[in-house]
Amino acid sequence: MAKYIIKRILAAIPMVLIITVICFALMNLAPYDAIDAMTTPNMSPETVALIKAKYGYDQPVYIQYIRWLDGLINGNFGYSIVTHQSISADLAIRIPNTIKLILPAYLLAYALAIVLGLIAGSHKNKWADKLIDGICAIGIALPTFWVSMLLIYFLGYKLNVLPIVGMHTIGQENSMIDYLRHFLMPFIALFLSFLPDATRYVRSSTITQYSEDYVMVQQAFGASKAEIMFKHVCKNVLLPIITKLGMALPMLVTGAIITETIFGWPGVGPYFVKAIQGMDYPIVMVILVLSSTLVILGNLLSDILYCLTDPRIKDLG
Amino acid sequence: MIVMAKNKSDQKRRIENVLSALKHDKLAIASLVFLVIIIALALLAPILPLDPNTTDVRNMFQPPSPEHWFGTDDIGRDYLSRVIYGGRVSLLVGFLAMITCVCVGVLVGTVSGYCGGWIDSILMRIVDIMSSIPWMVLVTVISLFLKRGLKSIIIVIGFFTWMEIARLVRAETLSLKEREYVMYAKFVGIPGYVIILKHIIPSVLPTIIIAASTGIANAIMTESSLSFLGLGIQQPMSSWGSLLQNAQSYMQNAIYMAILPGLLIVLTIFAFNKLGNLLRIFVEPRVMSGEKD
Numbered sequence: 001m002a003k004y005i006i007k008r009i010l011a012a013i014p015m016v017l018i019i020t021v022i023c024f025a026l027m028n029l030a031p032y033d034a035i036d037a038m039t040t041p042n043m044s045p046e047t048v049a050l051i052k053a054k055y056g057y058d059q060p061v062y063i064q065y066i067r068w069l070d071g072l073i074n075g076n077f078g079y080s081i082v083t084h085q086s087i088s089a090d091l092a093i094r095i096p097n098t099i100k101l102i103l104p105a106y107l108l109a110y111a112l113a114i115v116l117g118l119i120a121g122s123h124k125n126k127w128a129d130k131l132i133d134g135i136c137a138i139g140i141a142l143p144t145f146w147v148s149m150l151l152i153y154f155l156g157y158k159l160n161v162l163p164i165v166g167m168h169t170i171g172q173e174n175s176m177i178d179y180l181r182h183f184l185m186p187f188i189a190l191f192l193s194f195l196p197d198a199t200r201y202v203r204s205s206t207i208t209q210y211s212e213d214y215v216m217v218q219q220a221f222g223a224s225k226a227e228i229m230f231k232h233v234c235k236n237v238l239l240p241i242i243t244k245l246g247m248a249l250p251m252l253v254t255g256a257i258i259t260e261t262i263f264g265w266p267g268v269g270p271y272f273v274k275a276i277q278g279m280d281y282p283i284v285m286v287i288l289v290l291s292s293t294l295v296i297l298g299n300l301l302s303d304i305l306y307c308l309t310d311p312r313i314k315d316l317g
Numbered sequence: 318m319i320v321m322a323k324n325k326s327d328q329k330r331r332i333e334n335v336l337s338a339l340k341h342d343k344l345a346i347a348s349l350v351f352l353v354i355i356i357a358l359a360l361l362a363p364i365l366p367l368d369p370n371t372t373d374v375r376n377m378f379q380p381p382s383p384e385h386w387f388g389t390d391d392i393g394r395d396y397l398s399r400v401i402y403g404g405r406v407s408l409l410v411g412f413l414a415m416i417t418c419v420c421v422g423v424l425v426g427t428v429s430g431y432c433g434g435w436i437d438s439i440l441m442r443i444v445d446i447m448s449s450i451p452w453m454v455l456v457t458v459i460s461l462f463l464k465r466g467l468k469s470i471i472i473v474i475g476f477f478t479w480m481e482i483a484r485l486v487r488a489e490t491l492s493l494k495e496r497e498y499v500m501y502a503k504f505v506g507i508p509g510y511v512i513i514l515k516h517i518i519p520s521v522l523p524t525i526i527i528a529a530s531t532g533i534a535n536a537i538m539t540e541s542s543l544s545f546l547g548l549g550i551q552q553p554m555s556s557w558g559s560l561l562q563n564a565q566s567y568m569q570n571a572i573y574m575a576i577l578p579g580l581l582i583v584l585t586i587f588a589f590n591k592l593g594n595l596l597r598i599f600v601e602p603r604v605m606s607g608e609k610d
Contacts, residue, residue: 018446030462134344141586143538145545146561146579153568153575254451258542262565273546276457284461288454295449 005304012296019292020072023285024065030281077286082278087286090271095253097167098267102255105187106248109194114241117202121237122229124207132199139196148189148262155185165264186263190256205240209233239309246302250294254287331599338598345595348588355585359405362398369398370553381573388573390563399560400577406556407537407582410471414536417475419482419529423521426486427513431494441487448480456539460548470549474536482528489521523599530593534586541582557582 043051052058059067071078077087120132156164163169163182172178209215210233218228248255253268260269268287275283339345358365371394379389387396429440447455456473463469493499493516502512518525541558543549545565550556555563557578564574 015442015446015449019449022446026458026462137590138583138587141534141583141590143541143545143579143582145542146575146582149561149565149568149575149579153572157569250451254454257453257457258546261546272454272457273548276461276548279461281461284458288450288458291454292450295451299449 001307004307008300008303012300015296016293019296020069020289021065023289024068027281027285028061030279072286072289078282080275080280080283082275082280087283090283091268091286091290094266094268094271097265098256098260098269099252101183101186101260101265101267102190102252105190106194106251106255109191110198110241110245113195113198113202114238116199118206118229118234118237120199120203121206122210122225122233124210129203133203136196136199136203139192140200142192144189144193145258145262147192148185148259151185151189152262167266182265186256186259186265189259189263193259201244202237202241205237206233209236212236240306243302243305243309246300246305247295247298249298249301250291253294254291335595335599338595342595345591348591351584352588352592355404355581356408358401359408362401362405365401368395369402370394380571387577388571390567390571390574396574396577399555400557400581403555403557403560403578404581406467406550406554407540407558407585410467410474410540410550410556411533411537413471414474414478414540415529415532417471418479418532418536419525421476422479422482422528423486423518423525425479425483427490427517427521429483430487430490431509431513431517437487440483444480444483447477452478452539453542456543457546457548460543465548465551467550467554470540470543473543474539478532478535478539482525482532485524485528486521489524490517493517493520523596527593527596530589530596534589534593537582537589538586 049058057064068078075088077091079086080090116132120129123129152164155162162185164185167179167182168175169178169182214232215228218232223231254272256265256267257269257272259265260267261273264270271283272287274280275287339349381388387400390396390399425440425444429437450458455477459473459477460469463472499512499516502516507515537557540549540556541561544556544558545562547562550559552559560578561575564571564578568575
């Protein structure tokens, strides 16, 4: 098993490296670069050359790449070409904000999805299943941004019960109630966007488990429905879900780009969208590398968890 | 010959299965009818008495009335016409992006599965790498490099969301490759591309059709999200997503502007997904409606 895990880790490293190369290449191919942002057309060629030398842009491309990669590894992500602020410092503020929003929404959505999915899956083609599955089908078709707009209209404007933008009211940064009032709407929007997919996943794996032979054996031995459900099916359904949580890792950074942008939540979303609109390549590339690395790490984590929890995989070696 | 005849009757039975499932599923019939109407409206829009462009500043933000069924927008244009013309763009993006995405996916999937070896390894590594970048990030980053507008949004969605289809098609190709008729064709010296075109693609067609119907739904969703963020369709053209982006600014006094395009997005995506699910019965005859997703 250790061999399998090491093999998976070794396979992940070149993937991350290739992604950094792609990113760097994109940054170099971009029609407008950091030098254009720092210089103005009426600067003398000497000044431009000086600025180039200062930031290392006079070096050959592969040296620039190695320096950039070295920076990434040491946590120095470079500087925004629009605001000239350190990207790592910005992200250090924004990522925790995003996590504060996504983690509760994701966990609650999964908790409810497990309940609904188990109910639907164990009552296949009965009314409860049809109802839950039907709601999921509609839920999947709902664009998050539209749900957010409707929430803003009804809760924000019509009923005027919740603030529509930001994370705190100015002057009330330490008030928990104020924070929760700001938190509620983006939380609901995200929760609703996670729920249908998760429910369908739990439902289909429940259905698969119910068609396994062990269920029939239990039925033949006269086990009650509750016994089959909680002693056997539940275990087999929940295990892959716990391991699947590893795949949620990248969501913690880029899982709420749209929702955060609409509600002006000061997380990674608006930062990223603003960088895209302002052609702020360094930020865009850092987020690209960061989120893809997290995807690869997340998949790795869930493979390892799976391998640790499911004894059948042990002899894959 | 016997095998072929058997296949034919099998196909016929499968189509009958789908049709009978369609008959018993009222929601699926409704979806089909809805899509036919919406596509017809989009195609016929230029010959209908609709005018999405005439501005009328004296009649701004008119709420729905007999004259303007869905009111007027911020510069007095008839909103129903705007929404129907927006639908043209949304559906066009959906179809073209889906076609691109299916073509690339099928090409990569069949070549990768059929050739195997190093070609397979390289293609699948590309798929792995492309799918490890979160789609929202990938699509927005690519849109950075292209001039914003209709063409680039189709390219962005089409060329960067085909990975799942490629994986599905590859898996099927791998098992088809071992079938006797494919082995025979290979043995008598028929070139690889002919085998892929004549024997493999027809057999994976049902999978492709299902992938296509959910592909349109996904493309419409992606397009509307991008346009909503201001990264997709640009003025003066508009799609359902960009209409919603516009509506966001006037929500307080003209909420009807946000309702209609949003509702159409939901219904369209729902309908395409519903029909896609129904077609699954064709591919997996034992899986009756809604068992797998």
